[in-house]
Amino acid sequence: MKRIAVLTSGGDAPGMNAAIRAVTRSAIDAGCEVYGVHQGYAGLIEGDFRPLSARSVGGIMQLGGTILGSARSQEFKTEEGRLKAIWELRQKDIEAVVVIGGNGSQAGAYALSQMDFPVVGVASTIDNDLAGSDITIGVDTALNIALESIDRLKTTASSHQRAFLVEVMGRDCGYLALMAGIAGGAEAIIIPEVETKPEQVVQVLRQAYERGKTHALAVVAEGAAYNAAKLAAYFAEHQARIGYELRVSTLGYVQRGGAPMVYDRLLASRLGAAAAEALVRGEKGVLAGMIKGRVVTTPYDRVVGVQKPLDPELFKLAKVLDT
Ligand code: F6P
Numbered sequence: 001m002k003r004i005a006v007l008t009s010g011g012d013a014p015g016m017n018a019a020i021r022a023v024t025r026s027a028i029d030a031g032c033e034v035y036g037v038h039q040g041y042a043g044l045i046e047g048d049f050r051p052l053s054a055r056s057v058g059g060i061m062q063l064g065g066t067i068l069g070s071a072r073s074q075e076f077k078t079e080e081g082r083l084k085a086i087w088e089l090r091q092k093d094i095e096a097v098v099v100i101g102g103n104g105s106q107a108g109a110y111a112l113s114q115m116d117f118p119v120v121g122v123a124s125t126i127d128n129d130l131a132g133s134d135i136t137i138g139v140d141t142a143l144n145i146a147l148e149s150i151d152r153l154k155t156t157a158s159s160h161q162r163a164f165l166v167e168v169m170g171r172d173c174g175y176l177a178l179m180a181g182i183a184g185g186a187e188a189i190i191i192p193e194v195e196t197k198p199e200q201v202v203q204v205l206r207q208a209y210e211r212g213k214t215h216a217l218a219v220v221a222e223g224a225a226y227n228a229a230k231l232a233a234y235f236a237e238h239q240a241r242i243g244y245e246l247r248v249s250t251l252g253y254v255q256r257g258g259a260p261m262v263y264d265r266l267l268a269s270r271l272g273a274a275a276a277e278a279l280v281r282g283e284k285g286v287l288a289g290m291i292k293g294r295v296v297t298t299p300y301d302r303v304v305g306v307q308k309p310l311d312p313e314l315f316k317l318a319k320v321l322d323t
Contacts, residue, residue, distance in 0.1 A: 001234035003033045004279055005049060005089065006098040008066040009040035009073075011122045013138025015264030017060040017067055018102045022272025024057045030280040035094060039069040040101070041076035041108055041130070048216055061265055064258045071099075076108050079115075083156055086117050091131050094283065098275045100124045103138065103171075104289055110300035118284035120297070122318035124268070129173035132303035133289025137271065140263040142169070142255040149251055150217065157215030163244035165235075167220045167228035169255050171274055175286055176255070177221035182318050185313035188218035189318050190226060191255045193310050197226060198226050198234040202242055208245030270295050 007022045008016045030125040038048040060067050064170060074084045075081035089097065096118035104124025112120040123133035126142035146168050155166050166186075170176040174191025174310055181189035188204045190196045208216035220228045232248045239246065260268070275288040276294045287295035 003035065003092070003094050004096045004098060004276070005035040005037050005094045006068070006100065007037035007040050007044060007145055008070045008124075009099060009101035010070060010197050011102065012065050012070050013102070013126050013136070013139050014064050014141035014256070014258060014260035015137040015268035016065070016100055017063050018138060018260060018265045018268035019122050019124060019272035020068060021060055021064065022269045023098045023100070023276045024052045025054050026273040026276035028054050030276065032276075032280065035092065036068050037097075038103070038266040040071040041073035041085065042071040042075075044077055044085040044088065044097070045073065047091065049088075049092055049094070051140070056271040062101075064260065072104065082112055082115055082250065086113070086115060089117065096120070098122060098279065098281045100272070102127060102131070103130050106130065106300065107304045110285070110304040113285035113300060115146055118279065120278050120284060121287040122271045122275045123287055125291040126176065127170045127173050128175040129171065129308055130287075130289070130303065131306035131308045132287040132291075132298040134291055135267065136289070137264055137268045138256070138260070139176070140267075141258065141261045143183070143197060144261055145255045146176060146180040146251055147183050149249070149254070150180060150186070150219070152216060153249055154184070154215060157217065161214060161244060163218070163242060163246050165218050165220055165228045165231055165246070165248045167222055167248070167250040169224060169252065170221050172223040173308070173316065174221040174224070177219045177224075178310060178314055178318065181219035182314065182321065184217065184219065185321070186219040186250070186318070187213070187216040189315070190220040190224045190231070191310070192219060192221055192223040192225065194315060196224070196226065198231055201231060202235065202238050205242045207246060255268060283319070302320075
């Protein structure tokens, strides 16, 4: 293996830069040349590659976002798009690609590897919805940001005797909401994996009010059947029964921005290095992830299209603790 490329794809996640740095430096250490692909798969199709050196990836570990840029490419979902990408890679004598990204990005990587182009993935998404890694790059920082916001919202909620609906990201996965809800001491957690009727949330908030709590907080996953906007619309007609005045706060993209925290820098460094090492020893069509505390590679056919279950024990714990 002499020349490899690295790209970041899909929603950016804090820690992606640490992963780019680790891939680059580990590959160079093993005697490879490294190219950075700009704007994810869109740049792969356009041949937008630039050489990376150990020095050019210096000073990026602490930066949020991705220095390579990211994109969601529709064209790469087509065989024609992927053939163009392979042609561009071969033009530059690039023999393999490292794809740093989440679910959709690793599906694209799998499709590329099925066309006989060597690929290794690095598990990176704030959603934590990717099989093949118990925890993905960006989750810890996104959770810390959500938690800080929840703590802040609780103080203003208490001052005004209000209930808050706090919506967090996560696409179709409730992991961020569940963990932020437990760590933030939420009265209710609404996630896509567990059916929750709006009336149940009204009851929970009402009970908190009757128990004399100065505020109540419901953490809602954006992918829940009743997201914050739908719940708020329902609550508008039931305000009197809830007791508290209600406010809504959608955290959104703020969870994806900012400097990666220590866990994400370490995870990204380990997974990035593991991906480069895997390529060098001839592995391909696998995802580098962390399972049971160990860095491992998992074949894409056991990752892509595989549902990652939420631990039901955590949901039970949340219910016990919210009294
Ligand atoms: O996958 C990461 C994520 O932030 C999801 O939580 C969210 O649903 C989605 O990306 C938003 O996508 P976009 O950046 O394309 O608006």
